[in-house]
Every structure is written in C-alpha cells, then in structure tokens.
Amino acid sequence: MLTEERQAAILALLEKQQVVKSKELVEQLDASESTVRRDLATLEAEGELIRIHGGAKKKYTIDEEEAMEDKTIKNVHDKRLIAKKAVSTVQDGETIYLDAGSTTYECIEFLAAKKVTVVTNGIPHAVALVEKGVNTILIGGQIKPKTKAVVGATASAQLEQYQFTDAFLGMNGIHSTYGLTTPDVEEAALKKTALQQANQSYVLADASKFDKVHFVRVCELDDAILVTTAGNPWIERLDLDDKTMIWEA
Amino acid sequence: MLTEERQAAILALLEKQQVVKSKELVEQLDASESTVRRDLATLEAEGELIRIHGGAKKKYTIDEEEAMEDKTIKNVHDKRLIAKKAVSTVQDGETIYLDAGSTTYECIEFLAAKKVTVVTNGIPHAVALVEKGVNTILIGGQIKPKTKAVVGATASAQLEQYQFTDAFLGMNGIHSTYGLTTPDVEEAALKKTALQQANQSYVLADASKFDKVHFVRVCELDDAILVTTAGNPWIERLDLDDKTMIWEA
DNA sequence: ATCATATCAATCAATAACAGTCAAAACCCT
DNA sequence: AGGGTTTTGACTGTTATTGATTGATATGAT
Structure with a gap:
C-alpha cells in the first residue's frame, strides 16, 4: 500500500469516526507500528489531524468549527x-x-x-x-x-x-x-x-x-x-x- | 478505549444528565476507578466540569448557586x-x-x-x-x-x-x-x-x-x-x- | 453526635505507547 | 542492471497511562 493511499485511508476513517487507535490502523492498513506513527506525525504536521496518546483525533469537532467561522x-x-x-x-x-x-x-x-x-x-x-x-x-x-x-x-x-x-x-x-x-x-x-x-x-x-x-x-x-x-x-x-x-x- | 475518547464520552454523558456517578462511568467506560477519577480531575482542571462527591456535575447547570446547594x-x-x-x-x-x-x-x-x-x-x-x-x-x-x-x-x-x-x-x-x-x-x-x-x-x-x-x-x-x-x-x-x-x- | 460505608487523593509497579536510530527492502531513474 | 533515494520495519531507551493498594476523608443512617 502506498504512502498517500494509507494517509488518505486514515483521514477517511477519521471522517466518520472522531478518533482512531494506532493499533486499529496497524491492522487495517497492514503496516508496521512505526509506519503508522510516521503517517500520523506527517498528517499532524500538515494540520490534517491531531495526535493523541494511542492514536489520533479529528482536528475540529463540528462545534469548534462553527465557533471558528467569522470570528477573526x-x-x-x-x-x-x-x-x-x-x-x-x-x-x-x-x-x-x-x-x-x-x-x-x-x-x-x-x-x-x-x-x-x-x-x-x-x-x-x-x-x-x-x-x-x-x-x-x-x-x-x-x-x-x-x-x-x-x-x-x-x-x-x-x-x-x-x-x-x-x-x-x-x-x-x-x-x-x-x-x-x-x-x-x-x-x-x-x-x-x-x-x-x-x-x-x-x-x-x-x-x-x-x-x-x-x-x-x-x-x-x-x-x-x-x-x-x-x-x-x-x-x-x-x-x-x-x-x-x-x-x- | 483511548483517553480522549473516554473524556469525550464523559462530557457527552454530562450533556444529557446533569450529573454522573463515578461507578456508572467505571461500568460504561470499562475503566478502573483510578482512571475514571483521573479523567474527572483532568476535565475539572480544564474547566469542563465540576467534581462532586461520587462523580461530577455539569459546569454551568441551571444556576450556579442553587446548584451548589443540592446537586448531590x-x-x-x-x-x-x-x-x-x-x-x-x-x-x-x-x-x-x-x-x-x-x-x-x-x-x-x-x-x-x-x-x-x-x-x-x-x-x-x-x-x-x-x-x-x-x-x-x-x-x-x-x-x-x-x-x-x-x-x-x-x-x-x-x-x-x-x-x-x-x-x-x-x-x-x-x-x-x-x-x-x-x-x-x-x-x-x-x-x-x-x-x-x-x-x-x-x-x-x-x-x-x-x-x-x-x-x-x-x-x-x-x-x-x-x-x-x-x-x-x-x-x-x-x-x-x-x-x-x-x-x- | 457516632458509626459503618463509600469515596477520595496519593503512591507504585506494570504495561502500553512514545521518539529516535539504523539497516534492510522497495522504489526510481538512467 | 546498478547507484542513489525513499520508505519501511525492527530495535532502543524513555515517557505516559493504567489499575491495585494504601490510609485519609466525606457521606448517610441510626
């Protein structure tokens, strides 16, 4: 599985799931723990998600998103x-x-x-x-x-x-x-x-x-x-x- | 279950019912008493809820002062x-x-x-x-x-x-x-x-x-x-x- | 007021997840 | 096919999280 493919899959999973566990990703993506962790680090650096201990969560919940809007x-x-x-x-x-x-x-x-x-x-x-x-x-x-x-x-x-x-x-x-x-x-x-x-x-x-x-x-x-x-x-x-x-x- | 996941679940539960029992949380979240208590302490420090003996209550209930009286x-x-x-x-x-x-x-x-x-x-x-x-x-x-x-x-x-x-x-x-x-x-x-x-x-x-x-x-x-x-x-x-x-x- | 019970904070060892390093494997280009 | 690059998975020591246990404290019933 390609790097981008994996990362897209992670984001897709987060779209409907709020949080994902690293373990879960290791299984589903059939990649090593290191790889998954690297992917998460990359995606976090790109601002696509937020890492938490044991996995990652969506960047903004819906509420926070609405709060952001227009409030410069x-x-x-x-x-x-x-x-x-x-x-x-x-x-x-x-x-x-x-x-x-x-x-x-x-x-x-x-x-x-x-x-x-x-x-x-x-x-x-x-x-x-x-x-x-x-x-x-x-x-x-x-x-x-x-x-x-x-x-x-x-x-x-x-x-x-x-x-x-x-x-x-x-x-x-x-x-x-x-x-x-x-x-x-x-x-x-x-x-x-x-x-x-x-x-x-x-x-x-x-x-x-x-x-x-x-x-x-x-x-x-x-x-x-x-x-x-x-x-x-x-x-x-x-x-x-x-x-x-x-x-x- | 991940830390953030648990804490989000606690807040979600509090959104429905003004208070939650620690025991209740131990069962529902399948975590130890210590963990639940730690979560509550963290969330209280973040200002997300207020701890009371036996569990926690919503931060802004109907009325702060009246809530103090009898939110057991x-x-x-x-x-x-x-x-x-x-x-x-x-x-x-x-x-x-x-x-x-x-x-x-x-x-x-x-x-x-x-x-x-x-x-x-x-x-x-x-x-x-x-x-x-x-x-x-x-x-x-x-x-x-x-x-x-x-x-x-x-x-x-x-x-x-x-x-x-x-x-x-x-x-x-x-x-x-x-x-x-x-x-x-x-x-x-x-x-x-x-x-x-x-x-x-x-x-x-x-x-x-x-x-x-x-x-x-x-x-x-x-x-x-x-x-x-x-x-x-x-x-x-x-x-x-x-x-x-x-x-x- | 007093006692039995339940809940609490604090501590500790075990475990799980972490960042960092390195060599092997896969990939890409000529 | 071969050299260079990128990506991967295994390994390291370190850190964060967990659940059990302790004695202290608060609660509710008598």
Missing part, C-alpha cells in the same frame, strides 16, 4: 470599537432596545456601567445583562435555534408595548440602493418594530456588511444612525450625511 | 425519576407549560422524545429545548438573576394567552396545612397563572421539600397532582388521596 481577531476588535462608540451616547435612566447578534452583544460590557433598563430579544444578551446587574427585560416568543434570538408575532406584539430612548440593531446588509437588509423575515419584522418604538435607532455594522444585500429590507439608510469602522470610501459611496456617525478605526 | 448524586437521581414519571403521561401533540427550576429541567430530556409544544419561563430550559429540536416558546419579561427565570406582570399577561394540556411546576414547600408554597411573590403569581391555564397540573418535588413552608402560597395540595419519590410516611401525613401520583423510589 479583527472582526471582534472592530465589533468592540463599534459597540463602544454606539453606547457612548447613552445616559443614565434611559430605556434601550438591544437587538440579538454578535455586534450588539459587545455593547453589554459598556452598558453595564450605566443605570439603564435594557429590553432585548437575544437570550445570551439577556443572561449576560442580568449577570452584570443590568435591569433587563427579555422579549418572549418563538426561539430561533441557530442564533438564540426570540422572534415571531408574540415577540413583535410585546415589543410594541415599550418605548425606547435608543435602539441598537445589528444588520446583515448595507447598500446604497437597497438600504438595510437581513436574511430572516421574522427578525426583520422585529427590527422594524424596534425602529418604530425607538426615539433614535443605531445600526451597528462592521465593514464586511457593506455593499451586501439580503432577502428582507428593514428600512432606508437614513432611518437610523450607522455606527461602523468602515472608512471614507464607503461614506462617499453611500452618500451619508453628517447625521450618520462614523467611527474611524 | 442522590438528589439529582431522585429528580430524574420524578421528571420521568411526570412526563410519562404526555402524549404527542400536547401543549405543555414547563416551570423554571432544576427538577423541571430534568423533564427536558424526556420531553424531547415527544412531539409537543413547550412554553416555559426558564431561560436555560428554553435553550436546552430548542437545542433538542422541541418547538419552544419562551415567556418574556423581567429576569430573576439568581434562577434565570422570567417573572413579572408582563410574563403573567403573556402566559394568559396560552392554554395548556399539562403544566409541570416546581415547588419549594409542601405542607398539609399550608399547601404548596414558594419564597418568591412573582414566581408564585406565575405559577398560579399556569395552574389556571392548564387542564392538569403536576407539582414535581423531592422529599426535601416536604413539611416546609415558604412565604407565598400558590395553591392547595389537591389543586395539582404531586409527583415525588417520598415514601409512605408522607403520603399518610399529608392525607393524600389516589388522585395524587406517587412514585416509589
């Missing part, structure tokens, strides 16, 4: 900058809507320092807020499994009961013609309601969201203040006026 | 028995209210096997339910920081919109004269509403709750079916009729 250092850093800037206008005593999403999640740390009431549809957001001692109201309704966001008719109806000083919203697409868009109909409906109920709305978005268009339009560009780290090219391109707040990274 | 092996075992018995009457297609609390949390695993809609005021409950693919509605409102339960006027109002086939409630005190009681006024109000909206209510309580009285009375003893592992002494003492369901441990 730069993105997180930008999100924190955006969150800090957006929250900087908040005064004590205000009532705030905090949309579900990873960028808005970064706001929590900065909101915790102020005496505010926060309404949110993000379950992780609500948990983090109460743990930091913030007066928190969680919107009720159906739960979107992937994002742990509460959505649906019940949620919208409940949201209509509240009036907000500020609303902080995440957004997936920002486009000069198509405005602000998201891929999910129900999330869009909730965002629209929040916009209506808020005295002033802020949309938090890093540069990766610009020039993207998604399925549902939430509102026009000038219905909310855009908070971002994106630079001048975008300011001109989107024809943003001074109402729009830009944070130069 | 025996208590959890009883709670699982109670939960299993209580849920055994549930049929496909029913709509269920699941109260916040650690005993009701144990119901989730058994509910996941059925095609039901679950309404809950427990945030950890809601998260666990959606992750198991159960159609879940979370009640909105204020959040009680300690227990991560949603309570308050908004929550009660929202709860009144729903009708339930069964309601599964936790309870802190069970007493022949004072009935069913809890320490928190707002939680009591929500439990009362749930009782009203449910066709049949079940109160899940282990032996430690008997003969205790707390601040607020929720209802009379015979307003709900009591599901417990407590034995004969209590059945007589509380003068329970056959409407009350008892599970002999």
Whole structure:
C-alpha cells in the first residue's frame, strides 16, 4: 500500500469516526507500528489531524468549527470599537432596545456601567445583562435555534408595548440602493418594530456588511444612525450625511 | 478505549444528565476507578466540569448557586425519576407549560422524545429545548438573576394567552396545612397563572421539600397532582388521596 | 453526635505507547 | 542492471497511562 493511499485511508476513517487507535490502523492498513506513527506525525504536521496518546483525533469537532467561522481577531476588535462608540451616547435612566447578534452583544460590557433598563430579544444578551446587574427585560416568543434570538408575532406584539430612548440593531446588509437588509423575515419584522418604538435607532455594522444585500429590507439608510469602522470610501459611496456617525478605526 | 475518547464520552454523558456517578462511568467506560477519577480531575482542571462527591456535575447547570446547594448524586437521581414519571403521561401533540427550576429541567430530556409544544419561563430550559429540536416558546419579561427565570406582570399577561394540556411546576414547600408554597411573590403569581391555564397540573418535588413552608402560597395540595419519590410516611401525613401520583423510589 | 460505608487523593509497579536510530527492502531513474 | 533515494520495519531507551493498594476523608443512617 502506498504512502498517500494509507494517509488518505486514515483521514477517511477519521471522517466518520472522531478518533482512531494506532493499533486499529496497524491492522487495517497492514503496516508496521512505526509506519503508522510516521503517517500520523506527517498528517499532524500538515494540520490534517491531531495526535493523541494511542492514536489520533479529528482536528475540529463540528462545534469548534462553527465557533471558528467569522470570528477573526479583527472582526471582534472592530465589533468592540463599534459597540463602544454606539453606547457612548447613552445616559443614565434611559430605556434601550438591544437587538440579538454578535455586534450588539459587545455593547453589554459598556452598558453595564450605566443605570439603564435594557429590553432585548437575544437570550445570551439577556443572561449576560442580568449577570452584570443590568435591569433587563427579555422579549418572549418563538426561539430561533441557530442564533438564540426570540422572534415571531408574540415577540413583535410585546415589543410594541415599550418605548425606547435608543435602539441598537445589528444588520446583515448595507447598500446604497437597497438600504438595510437581513436574511430572516421574522427578525426583520422585529427590527422594524424596534425602529418604530425607538426615539433614535443605531445600526451597528462592521465593514464586511457593506455593499451586501439580503432577502428582507428593514428600512432606508437614513432611518437610523450607522455606527461602523468602515472608512471614507464607503461614506462617499453611500452618500451619508453628517447625521450618520462614523467611527474611524 | 483511548483517553480522549473516554473524556469525550464523559462530557457527552454530562450533556444529557446533569450529573454522573463515578461507578456508572467505571461500568460504561470499562475503566478502573483510578482512571475514571483521573479523567474527572483532568476535565475539572480544564474547566469542563465540576467534581462532586461520587462523580461530577455539569459546569454551568441551571444556576450556579442553587446548584451548589443540592446537586448531590442522590438528589439529582431522585429528580430524574420524578421528571420521568411526570412526563410519562404526555402524549404527542400536547401543549405543555414547563416551570423554571432544576427538577423541571430534568423533564427536558424526556420531553424531547415527544412531539409537543413547550412554553416555559426558564431561560436555560428554553435553550436546552430548542437545542433538542422541541418547538419552544419562551415567556418574556423581567429576569430573576439568581434562577434565570422570567417573572413579572408582563410574563403573567403573556402566559394568559396560552392554554395548556399539562403544566409541570416546581415547588419549594409542601405542607398539609399550608399547601404548596414558594419564597418568591412573582414566581408564585406565575405559577398560579399556569395552574389556571392548564387542564392538569403536576407539582414535581423531592422529599426535601416536604413539611416546609415558604412565604407565598400558590395553591392547595389537591389543586395539582404531586409527583415525588417520598415514601409512605408522607403520603399518610399529608392525607393524600389516589388522585395524587406517587412514585416509589 | 457516632458509626459503618463509600469515596477520595496519593503512591507504585506494570504495561502500553512514545521518539529516535539504523539497516534492510522497495522504489526510481538512467 | 546498478547507484542513489525513499520508505519501511525492527530495535532502543524513555515517557505516559493504567489499575491495585494504601490510609485519609466525606457521606448517610441510626
């Protein structure tokens, strides 16, 4: 059996098996212990798997893989900058809507320092807020499994009961013609309601969201203040006026 | 079985049941007591779980502090028995209210096997339910920081919109004269509403709750079916009729 | 509070898996 | 076919993991 053939077989086995024992491989591949060990060492050096005592395991479990996605250092850093800037206008005593999403999640740390009431549809957001001692109201309704966001008719109806000083919203697409868009109909409906109920709305978005268009339009560009780290090219391109707040990274 | 394999199996088991016995692991993993204990020590050092006498518990259970109180092996075992018995009457297609609390949390695993809609005021409950693919509605409102339960006027109002086939409630005190009681006024109000909206209510309580009285009375003893592992002494003492369901441990 | 039991941490010897080395075998090219 | 390279399998000493055993500690029942 050829070297590459063996190594491919090892990876194939790992695809469906999570872990493989060295012994097991010695039998199945009909190779010596040394050879198997060498193969494993090679594959580990190539980043194809991780060796463990007695064999090897898959490089990433599914969970870890999803956690990796889109979570580059730069993105997180930008999100924190955006969150800090957006929250900087908040005064004590205000009532705030905090949309579900990873960028808005970064706001929590900065909101915790102020005496505010926060309404949110993000379950992780609500948990983090109460743990930091913030007066928190969680919107009720159906739960979107992937994002742990509460959505649906019940949620919208409940949201209509509240009036907000500020609303902080995440957004997936920002486009000069198509405005602000998201891929999910129900999330869009909730965002629209929040916009209506808020005295002033802020949309938090890093540069990766610009020039993207998604399925549902939430509102026009000038219905909310855009908070971002994106630079001048975008300011001109989107024809943003001074109402729009830009944070130069 | 490889080290990592074993440790992954331990964590997988903990994901299902809040605690595992060392003995149980020795059998299932076919490893010595020493090895199991070493694995637990390693995983604890990595912050993957918390060791308790006789085994280990999940790191972030429902509520860190409440978990400290009574996450003994025996208590959890009883709670699982109670939960299993209580849920055994549930049929496909029913709509269920699941109260916040650690005993009701144990119901989730058994509910996941059925095609039901679950309404809950427990945030950890809601998260666990959606992750198991159960159609879940979370009640909105204020959040009680300690227990991560949603309570308050908004929550009660929202709860009144729903009708339930069964309601599964936790309870802190069970007493022949004072009935069913809890320490928190707002939680009591929500439990009362749930009782009203449910066709049949079940109160899940282990032996430690008997003969205790707390601040607020929720209802009379015979307003709900009591599901417990407590034995004969209590059945007589509380003068329970056959409407009350008892599970002999 | 006290005792019987179960669980614990710590230690140790036996075993299994390890990295590194080397010579034989297989491979490749001319 | 022959010289050089690569790959392989056996062997070495070293290290990691394991299960049994010890006395200490915690738990539950009386």
